[in-house]
Amino acid sequence: xxxxxxxxxxxxxxxxxxxxxxxxxxxxxxxxxxxxxxxxxxxxxxxxxxxxxxxxxxxxxxxxxxxxxxxxxxxxxxxxxxxxxxxxxxxxxxxxxxxxxxxxxxxxxxxxxxxxxxxxxxxxxxxxxxxxxxxxxxxxxxxxxxxxxxxxxxxxxxxxxxxxxxxxxxxxxxxx
Amino acid sequence: xxxxxxxxxxxxxxxxxxxxxxxxxxxxxxxxxxxxxxxxxxxxxxxxxxxxxxxxxxxxxxxxxxxxxxxxxxxxxxxxxxxxxxxxxxxxxxxxxxxxxxxxxxxxxxxxxxxxxxxxxxxxxxxxxxxxxxxxxxxxxxxxxxxxxxxxxxxxxxxxxxxxxxxxxxxxxxxxxxxxxxxxxxxxxxxxxxxxxxxxxxxxxxxxxxxxxxxxxxxxxxxxxxxxxxxxxxxxxxxxxxxxxxxxxxxxxxxxxxxxxxxxxxxxxxxxxxxxxxxxxxxxxxxxxxxxxxxxxxxxxxxxx
Numbered sequence: 001x002x003x004x005x006x007x008x009x010x011x012x013x014x015x016x017x018x019x020x021x022x023x024x025x026x027x028x029x030x031x032x033x034x035x036x037x038x039x040x041x042x043x044x045x046x047x048x049x050x051x052x053x054x055x056x057x058x059x060x061x062x063x064x065x066x067x068x069x070x071x072x073x074x075x076x077x078x079x080x081x082x083x084x085x086x087x088x089x090x091x092x093x094x095x096x097x098x099x100x101x102x103x104x105x106x107x108x109x110x111x112x113x114x115x116x117x118x119x120x121x122x123x124x125x126x127x128x129x130x131x132x133x134x135x136x137x138x139x140x141x142x143x144x145x146x147x148x149x150x151x152x153x154x155x156x157x158x159x160x161x162x163x164x165x166x167x168x169x170x171x172x173x174x175x176x
Numbered sequence: 177x178x179x180x181x182x183x184x185x186x187x188x189x190x191x192x193x194x195x196x197x198x199x200x201x202x203x204x205x206x207x208x209x210x211x212x213x214x215x216x217x218x219x220x221x222x223x224x225x226x227x228x229x230x231x232x233x234x235x236x237x238x239x240x241x242x243x244x245x246x247x248x249x250x251x252x253x254x255x256x257x258x259x260x261x262x263x264x265x266x267x268x269x270x271x272x273x274x275x276x277x278x279x280x281x282x283x284x285x286x287x288x289x290x291x292x293x294x295x296x297x298x299x300x301x302x303x304x305x306x307x308x309x310x311x312x313x314x315x316x317x318x319x320x321x322x323x324x325x326x327x328x329x330x331x332x333x334x335x336x337x338x339x340x341x342x343x344x345x346x347x348x349x350x351x352x353x354x355x356x357x358x359x360x361x362x363x364x365x366x367x368x369x370x371x372x373x374x375x376x377x378x379x380x381x382x383x384x385x386x387x388x389x390x391x392x393x394x395x396x397x398x399x400x401x402x403x404x405x406x407x408x409x410x411x412x413x414x415x416x417x418x419x420x421x422x423x424x425x426x427x428x429x430x431x432x433x434x435x436x437x438x439x440x441x442x443x444x445x446x447x448x449x450x451x452x453x454x455x456x457x458x459x460x461x462x463x464x465x466x467x468x469x470x471x472x473x474x475x476x477x478x479x480x481x
Contacts, residue, residue: 026237026238027237045378045379045381045395045398046379046384046391046395048394048395048398049381049391049394049395049398050388050390050391050394053391074387077234077387078384078387078388078391079383079384080338080379080381080382080383080384080392080395081338081383082338082342082378082379082383083338083339083342083343084338084342084378084379086342086343087342087343087344087353087354094343096343100233100234100237101237103234103235104234104235104236104237107234107235107236112235113234113387115386115387116231116234116235116386119231119386120232120235123226123227123231123232127226127227128194128195128226128227129195129196129227129231130195130196130198130199130200131199132198132199136198136199139202140198140202143202143203143205143206143460143463144206145198145202145205145206145209146221148193148198149223151224151226152226154224154226154246154293154295155226155227155243155246157292157293158239158242158243158246158289158290158292158293159232159239159243161242161289161292162236162238162239162242162289163236164232164235164236164239
């Protein structure tokens with residue numbers, strides 16, 4: 001951590017309202033309680049594996065108003081969602097939920113991670129992340145497991161309703 | 177002591193398979209079904225279940241809750257609670273219930289959206305992980321009565337994974353997430369010894385697999401290292417995603433870091449099933465990828481009784 005590159009923060013580019021925006025997002029409500037103890041980073045298995053991910057630093061960046069830096073960098077996508085930090089945070093910040101809130105904001109501002117675009121398209125097409133067709137059902141049969149009929153229609157409708165998928169995108173697929 | 181199975185208490189659940197287990201964890205699914213059948217737990221297959229919604233939360237939390245509500249409503253319609261095999265399905269469905277309970281306005285908005293697919297949800301469906309059902313609803317005393325071939329002499333490393341326990345608030349704090357005991361106790365009733373290792377409550381790394389594979393591999397390596405160091409005959413787990421990291425990716429991780437793990441990985445219902453006298457074939461051992469032949473030979477070699 002001591003070796004992190006020190007960059008200048010341009011005060012005039014800070015967005016002091018960013019923390020309020022985050023606090024209004026489901027899961028982000030508790031962010032202003034953070035007193036930067038670092039229990040989250042010390043508990044984080046991803047942090048141990050990759051020092052680009054540092055939950056305390058991300059929270060601090062949000063509180064400072066470094067909106068573009070937080071939302072456009074892919075480090076918000078590195079959280080594994082394990083909740084180790086969330087269980088241990090002495091201030092009840094709910095850091096795992098907070099990371100989800102930051103991702104939701106990032107998505108709305110046009111910064112979705114490509115792996116999630118692919119996953120959402122798959123859900124719209126199959127209703128599940130791993131497709132089940134004849135091959136899978138045949139294999140299931142060999143283990144005396146009942147076949148599964150995948151049906152994506154309702155999932156697709158709901159994802160479209162929330163704007164996760166665009167209707168026309170799906171119509172194209174339906175035609176082909 | 178947790179509740180034990182009473183003579184007239186009928187355990188019946190809608191079996192919620194999610195995405196990973198019915199495709200990549202057929203050994204988990206088949207062993208859970210076998211064990212359930214022997215224990216008198218009815219697992220009902222309900223048409224129409226989809227992805228639980230967990231992967232959607234990163235993109236749109238409301239949509240994740242909505243997909244959860246759709247699945248929960250299908251079980252509610254059938255008058256059944258849900259049994260999950262995947263811990264991530266468990267956390268997403270339970271979190272939705274938790275959110276709806278504490279925020280009736282949210283549930284109204286969800287129901288307004290569910291109209292688009294002709295469904296509604298009142299919040300009644302309870303969600304439990306299969307292993308937690310074994311622990312809480314069947315109970316250790318009752319399980320002990322079903323042990324036919326104790327695995328005495330076998331020593332295994334338990335792995336809880338994240339979402340079986342955490343967030344604890346979502347799981348009614350049924351166990352201390354920092355010092356859980358259920359999996360060790362469940363292992364010990366089979367006659368096997370549960371070995372302590374420092375990563376037993378760690379993350380498998382699966383959550384970042386799609387984002388950054390080298391990072392996911394490093395996270396998984398910490399668990400493989402700590403489990404391997406115990407000299408365990410196998411690692412025992414209870415989630416399809418954990419299996420993808422710790423078993424399916426084990427060789428690849430070993431290659432990356434130049435370590436040879438060759439650590440068998442078994443699902444808890446497979447271990448319990450062996451102790452209950454169910455055959456390895458019926459428990460889907462043909463699909464275990466790492467050292468299952470050696471593991472089964474080891475089980476065969478155990479002194480009987």
